[in-house]
Amino acid sequence: MTLIPTQEKVVKEEDSETQGPLIPPDTVSKEERLVWFRRKLPELDILKSNKLTHQFHSRVLEFFNFDYEAQFFMTWIAPTRYRILKPLVDRGFKVNAVTPNLAFLFKNTPAEAWFEEMKTGNKDPGEIPIAQNLSNLMRLVALYKFGGVYLDTYFIVLKPFNGLKNLIGAQSINMKSKNWTKLNNVVLIFDVNHPLLLKFIEEFASTFDGYKWGQNGPYLVSREVERIREKPGYNFIVLPPMAFYLVDWIRINRLSQKPANECDSIWVQAKLLRLSRETYGIHLWNKQTRNLRIEEGSVMGRLILEHCILCQHIY
Known part of the structure; x- marks a missing residue:
């Protein structure tokens, strides 16, 4: 945070x-x-x-x-x-x-x-x-x-x-x-x-x-x-x-997944760009995400690296 x-x-x-x-x-x-x-x-x-x-x-x-x-x-x-x-x-x-x-x-x-x-x-x-x-x-x-x-x-x-x-x-x-x-x-x-x-x-x-x-x-x-x-x-x-709810709880898992191909990488970059313009924060739907593995290069991984103060060893 x-x-x-x-x-x-x-x-x-x-x-x-x-x-x-x-x-x-x-x-x-x-x-x-x-x-x-x-x-x-x-x-x-x-x-x-x-x-x-x-x-x-x-x-x-x-x-x-x-x-x-x-x-x-x-x-x-x-x-x-x-x-x-x-x-x-x-x-x-x-x-x-x-x-x-x-x-x-x-x-x-x-x-x-x-x-x-x-x-x-x-x-x-x-x-x-x-x-x-x-x-x-x-x-x-x-x-x-x-x-x-x-x-x-x-x-x-x-x-x-x-x-x-x-x-x-x-x-x-x-x-x-x-x-x-x-x-x-x-x-x-x-x-x-x-x-x-x-x-x-x-x-x-x-x-x-x-x-x-x-x-x-x-x-x-x-x-x-x-x-x-x-x-x-x-x-x-x-x-x-x-502003606060980038995706609903059903689709939140995708944000933790690393790009599997060039198309995915483009999607991640586009999502991050839109977030920088329109979003104040992201609700993580704790029940859905607390046991997720955050993969390197994913939307969530990039956001945590850039914005989290105390997070370490997230991958």
């Missing part, structure tokens, strides 16, 4: 050495799952407030009290904490890991009542890991309260995001009308208190369904934007797929 020295990034993460996302059993009834969830609640540290989480707001404000060109957020529900960011800090980048106080973060938003029901065991978390849905909600509320850029971690940034504001990237479009057909929540760029973010948070809290993948994430963004797209007062834009 390319970062310029004046960029800021806050990574919100869970403060536990042993706590991973709780995976609910998939062979039980809704009633049995809720009983299981209530029994497991004491183990779910991310829902708790403690001495460390109480520092959340002051640490974020202190961190943003610098002259920066853009501020970035990621959610990282893992026990790695600061140590995984140290190589970036050692190279002069302004990054920080901040353990969130979710009760404080969600306070005075439509997420507050939803969170209270969840942490008291009165709401069914569903089959989708609660960590995944918390990530969907945290990114919305963090942007609503602090403004900036949200990025998923499996993302290659190709150029600065300076000047980008109040926008979402289209994942797909209708080739005839050029209107978007699907949006995503992998990249969100908004000002503080943007009304569309508030609509997203309201939609999350009122239609939460832990049994449907995407219901509370990318599908939420698509249906809410579709609902308000003709209404005045929201002031946002939708960028075309080339």
Whole structure:
């Protein structure tokens, strides 16, 4: 991931050495799952407030009290904490890991009542890991309260995001009308208190369904934007797929393959040229690419060599 020295990034993460996302059993009834969830609640540290989480707001404000060109957020529900960011800090980048106080973060938003029901065991978390849905909600509320850029971690940034504001990237479009057909929540760029973010948070809290993948994430963004797209007062834009979603998850594998012949080499060069003109970053579809072997000379290999700060021995 390319970062310029004046960029800021806050990574919100869970403060536990042993706590991973709780995976609910998939062979039980809704009633049995809720009983299981209530029994497991004491183990779910991310829902708790403690001495460390109480520092959340002051640490974020202190961190943003610098002259920066853009501020970035990621959610990282893992026990790695600061140590995984140290190589970036050692190279002069302004990054920080901040353990969130979710009760404080969600306070005075439509997420507050939803969170209270969840942490008291009165709401069914569903089959989708609660960590995944918390990530969907945290990114919305963090942007609503602090403004900036949200990025998923499996993302290659190709150029600065300076000047980008109040926008979402289209994942797909209708080739005839050029209107978007699907949006995503992998990249969100908004000002503080943007009304569309508030609509997203309201939609999350009122239609939460832990049994449907995407219901509370990318599908939420698509249906809410579709609902308000003709209404005045929201002031946002939708960028075309080339801005962030070079290819969909079905075709992402080709980007990791080296050219097999001259025709392939021409295709790679043409793709890289177009990327340099039209693309801010590439979403890597982690589930599809995390086990791929990146071949030398491939589109992905060339991009990582040119833009990744810490990548070594990628071939």
